[in-house]
Amino acid sequence: MPSDHPHPAGRCAVCAVRDSALCATFAEPELAALRAIGRRRTLPAGQIVVSAGDPASFCANLVSGVLKVVREEHDGRTQIVGLLFPGDLVGEPFVEEARDTLVALTEIDLCLYPRQPLETLLTHHPAATHLLLRRALATLAEARKWMLMLGRRQAPEKIAAFLLDMERRLEPAAGGGYHLPMGRAAMGEVLGLTIETVSRQLSAMKRAGMIALPSRRHILLLDRPKLAQIAG
Amino acid sequence: MPSDHPHPAGRCAVCAVRDSALCATFAEPELAALRAIGRRRTLPAGQIVVSAGDPASFCANLVSGVLKVVREEHDGRTQIVGLLFPGDLVGEPFVEEARDTLVALTEIDLCLYPRQPLETLLTHHPAATHLLLRRALATLAEARKWMLMLGRRQAPEKIAAFLLDMERRLEPAAGGGYHLPMGRAAMGEVLGLTIETVSRQLSAMKRAGMIALPSRRHILLLDRPKLAQIAG
DNA sequence: GCGCCTGTTTGACGTCGATCAAGGGCGTGA
DNA sequence: TCACGCCCTTGATCGACGTCAAACAGGCGC
Structure with missing residues (x-):
């Protein structure tokens, strides 16, 4: 995961990916x-x-x-x-x-x-x-x-940071938000959490109106400032 | 922390460090x-x-x-x-x-x-x-x-892995074992633990006869196999 | 539509490690 | 030698997250 991930228009002749390739x-x-x-x-x-x-x-x-x-x-x-x-x-x-x-x-x-x-x-x-x-x-x-x-962050901070990070990296989905390329289990593997903790945190954020989950993998960020604040 | 850390005899003419420099x-x-x-x-x-x-x-x-x-x-x-x-x-x-x-x-x-x-x-x-x-x-x-x-390991595993790792990396001390270049607080910062947890785990390992602590920063590994088993 | 499978959610409970709070041990300087 | 300060240790308590277990939801073949 490179830290900056530009999306330039230029493409590589060989493999059709962006200039950084x-x-x-x-x-x-x-x-x-x-x-x-x-x-x-x-x-x-x-x-x-x-x-x-x-x-x-x-x-x-x-x-x-x-x-x-x-x-x-x-x-x-x-x-x-x-x-x-x-x-x-x-x-x-x-x-x-x-x-x-x-x-x-x-x-x-x-x-x-x-x-x-x-x-x-x-x-x-x-x-x-x-x-x-x-x-x-x-x-x-x-x-x-x-x-x-x-090493240092708590579950809510991990989840919020992850959701914001994914938004930066992924193509916007039709109807806003984005489509996660993984299930709850893989999110847990990324963040060092169990699937249950991931699920509970997402539910809590949904209840708090910070995100919406139209379908399992479709994420909508409703309150970015609040998420950013939690992410730190 | 490079993964392999050879200690060749050859030294660099400019800065007197080993060949990998x-x-x-x-x-x-x-x-x-x-x-x-x-x-x-x-x-x-x-x-x-x-x-x-x-x-x-x-x-x-x-x-x-x-x-x-x-x-x-x-x-x-x-x-x-x-x-x-x-x-x-x-x-x-x-x-x-x-x-x-x-x-x-x-x-x-x-x-x-x-x-x-x-x-x-x-x-x-x-x-x-x-x-x-x-x-x-x-x-x-x-x-x-x-x-x-x-992300995944528990406190005892972290401590055991750390102690074994440091032994590989540091010069042996006079009288066996090695001299840690840091205090308990920094160990905690490395492992994502608090100073109290680090201290408790070290005490427990000492009580179990796996290590000895002649002085605060002087570490002696008495039961390497056991430590390796805990480290995983 | 119906059942099944897989992935997710939710609940109840236990445990590990953080936090809060005292108490050492040891080196340093008066 | 004593007092002070800095780590370190130890204990008591709390809370977050893991674990176990069950219910639930959507997708798919039948």
């Missing part, structure tokens, strides 16, 4: 090279893209849809440590074995790059490495913000 | 350039190196000592989002304003690089950018491991 740094000859190693792929919601421990043989650009990055304890407890949106890099370069499990939350569209050719290409294009570095730093900053939330 | 990638002419812009500086324990919001005018290599990376809520609640050990990069390149407050936990020795010359130098040395990228990715992986701990 990897391929945005390349000029024509390099684009051809990238195009040569890239493969488009569509996966349905719920599909596991990579399992933790698998040999990491590729990276990808997320063209459309949302992915969750899940880290698991030995005893089965799980925590979502990242959410990936269109334009984000999927997988880690220079890592032999996947540390996290990646799961499609919606139908997703990927532009896959086999890791070996991609890394070779990066070696010859410092600008691309530089871009990846900036992204990695942004993702790190985001992870640290998240740590603060997990 | 920035300067380790450079050959002689570049080393000269780096040496030209680097400045050594010693700071006492407790000193604030950078405050959140300050213009970030330099980066540094940590030569010796330990730093904490603190992120603060608007209401004053704080969370330590990183600990920096010798060889780690201090500050973020490409960032105009510090996001976190950096505080020396022990007396520290820094090799300071003004950000502008450093970034220029990076532009001309892709290998250095590459190294920074790998480090950033390692730090990110570490942050995510930490997120799992903050």
Whole structure:
């Protein structure tokens, strides 16, 4: 989850995502090279893209849809440590074995790059490495913000912050508000809460008139200032 | 906190830290350039190196000592989002304003690089950018491991994991065990716990014969297998 | 429409850790 | 040696969130 997530009009010729994507740094000859190693792929919601421990043989650009990055304890407890949106890099370069499990939350569209050719290409294009570095730093900053939330915030603050964050990141839905790409269980995994606590907090906010829930995953923010105040 | 923290014998000519440090990638002419812009500086324990919001005018290599990376809520609640050990990069390149407050936990020795010359130098040395990228990715992986701990683990698991982690990272103390570079309050800030809970858990582990506490900051691990089992 | 399945909500209760409040232990300086 | 201050420890209590259990709602095939 990069901290700033612009939505520029410009699109990448190879994989149709926004300028911040990897391929945005390349000029024509390099684009051809990238195009040569890239493969488009569509996966349905719920599909596991990579399992933790698998040999990491590729990276990808997320063209459309949302992915969750899940880290698991030995005893089965799980925590979502990242959410990936269109334009984000999927997988880690220079890592032999996947540390996290990646799961499609919606139908997703990927532009896959086999890791070996991609890394070779990066070696010859410092600008691309530089871009990846900036992204990695942004993702790190985001992870640290998240740590603060997990370590210090109470349930209502977590929920309010999450709802506001999702609004920033997701396309507005028809009829206002937005459509959450996950159920209550995944919200809990993101925030370090149980599904029951998530549900109760949402109900309380609905009762207080701060949000409306026309359907399970359709969220309407009615009182943004109040939510922002709770989020801190 | 990078995930793997080797202690190779080789040392950097410029700032006397281990091979993983920035300067380790450079050959002689570049080393000269780096040496030209680097400045050594010693700071006492407790000193604030950078405050959140300050213009970030330099980066540094940590030569010796330990730093904490603190992120603060608007209401004053704080969370330590990183600990920096010798060889780690201090500050973020490409960032105009510090996001976190950096505080020396022990007396520290820094090799300071003004950000502008450093970034220029990076532009001309892709290998250095590459190294920074790998480090950033390692730090990110570490942050995510930490997120799992903050979000899902109970107090005893947090404490046990922390004690084992610190043993890996710190020099052994005279008489066995190691010397913690922080007090109970900072431990709480790292783990998302209060000082009282930290103290109680340590007392309980001491009572159970798993650790010994010859002095406040001197830790002896007596039953590593048990601690590892609790840590999960 | 009817039942079933899955995901969500709600309630009752228990527990862990925060909070509030005293009491040490130890180093420092008079 | 004593007093002061700073951490740290310990105890009592409270509240938030997890756990267990049951009811409920929407989507889908029949």
